[in-house]
Amino acid sequence: MKTTTQISLILVGIFYSSFMFGQSANYYLNEEGKILNEKDYIELKEKRLSKMKEVVKSMDIYEELDLEYNRNDSIVFSYKWHFTDNVKKTKLEIERKKALIGKEYPIINAKTLDGRVINIEDLKGKPTLINLWFTSCKPCVEEMPILNKMKEEYNDKFNFLSITFESESKVRKFLQKFQFDFEHIVDSKELTRKLGFDGYPANLFLDKDGILRVIEGNVPIEKIENGEFKMSDGSKFIEILNELL
Numbered sequence: 001m002k003t004t005t006q007i008s009l010i011l012v013g014i015f016y017s018s019f020m021f022g023q024s025a026n027y028y029l030n031e032e033g034k035i036l037n038e039k040d041y042i043e044l045k046e047k048r049l050s051k052m053k054e055v056v057k058s059m060d061i062y063e064e065l066d067l068e069y070n071r072n073d074s075i076v077f078s079y080k081w082h083f084t085d086n087v088k089k090t091k092l093e094i095e096r097k098k099a100l101i102g103k104e105y106p107i108i109n110a111k112t113l114d115g116r117v118i119n120i121e122d123l124k125g126k127p128t129l130i131n132l133w134f135t136s137c138k139p140c141v142e143e144m145p146i147l148n149k150m151k152e153e154y155n156d157k158f159n160f161l162s163i164t165f166e167s168e169s170k171v172r173k174f175l176q177k178f179q180f181d182f183e184h185i186v187d188s189k190e191l192t193r194k195l196g197f198d199g200y201p202a203n204l205f206l207d208k209d210g211i212l213r214v215i216e217g218n219v220p221i222e223k224i225e226n227g228e229f230k231m232s233d234g235s236k237f238i239e240i241l242n243e244l245l
Contacts, residue, residue, distance in 0.1 A: 029068060029078045031220075041079075048081065058085045064094055096196030097215055104210050105130070107191065113168065113184040118161075120210040127244035128159035128206040129237065131182060132197050134166050135174040140201040143219040146234040148181045158241050159206075161185065165192045203237065207244040214240050 028041040036044065045061065052059040062082040069076040084090040107120040131147060133140035151160040162182035164171060171186045185191065205214035222232045 025073060025075060027074065027076045029076055031078075031080070035076070045081065049083070052083050056085065059083055060085060060087050062087045062090045062094070093196055093198055100195060100212050101215070103212060105191075105204070105206055105212050106195075107185075107210075110163075110185045110188060110191065113171065113186060116183075118183075118185065123159050123161070123206065124210050125208055126157065126159050127208055127241045128161060128210070129241060130204040130206065131160075131162045132164070132192050132202040132204065133162060133200055134164050135170055137200045139218050141178060143201060143231060144178065144180045146219045146231060148179060150234050150238060151181050154238065154241070157245075163188055163191045165189045205237075205240050205244060213244060216240075 026038045026041075028036045028038070030036070045063070049059070049061050052061075060083075062084055064080040064082060065077040066079075067075070068078050082090050082094070104120055107118055107123070110118045112118060129147075129150070131140075135141075147160070154160075160182045161184075162180065163185045165188060166186060168186045171184060174180075199217070201218050203216045203218070204212055205216070207213050216237070218231075219234050220232045220236050221229050223229055
């Protein structure tokens with residue numbers, strides 16, 4: 001999802017890249033807004049893959065490309081790299097998820113831990129963040145404090161819902177040790193695995209009409225001054241939700 005300002009910055013970047021490097025057919029836009037020409041993009045991709053292969057020799061890469069802009073000879077793709085040892089399976093999973101974009105999320109008579117029955121109609125009127133998770137997923141647990149803080153601050157403005165394929169008893173036992181303040185739908189393979197979600201966590205963003213608009217992975221990781229990485233404060237997620245108002 002790109003705002004008008006972001007699109008304008010993309011065009012400026014294309015002009016600058018064309019001036020510096022000469023006209024090229026394709027440009028690549030990363031999540032930080034940096035534009036790469038094709039040569040730099042390929043070099044960076046090969047460098048990253050080479051580093052991954054040092055850890056796992058069978059590692060490969062699937063490029064998720066989305067067309068952002070096409071005008072005359074300039075084509076801009078946004079991209080995400082998925083490092084995997086099974087490109088075919090990863091590609092299929094991503095295509096299944098993308099097929100959900102623009103459709104109403106199929107929540108029908110889903111029961112929550114507190115006994116409430118939820119339908120997609122109950123979420124309409126406010127944008128919704130749905131977190132897909134399971135109890136032994138370490139990245140899922142690590143992002144929960146950030147998600148809890150988001151809910152505490154923005155609960156009146158947005159809906160916050162979690163869904164897992166795991167049983168009610170397993171989730172209740174987990175919640176005795178860990179705090180996760182979202183409303184919980186449990187034991188639901190229909191809203192997780194059967195829709196193509198095999199990698200967790202996944203964070204889904206629905207608009208005010210219950211339509212799925214954005215799919216993200218975990219809360220973004222950011223690089224800090226000493227060169228180390230830490231989990232961000234979730235501001236990107238709030239930005240997405242605000243755009244759906």
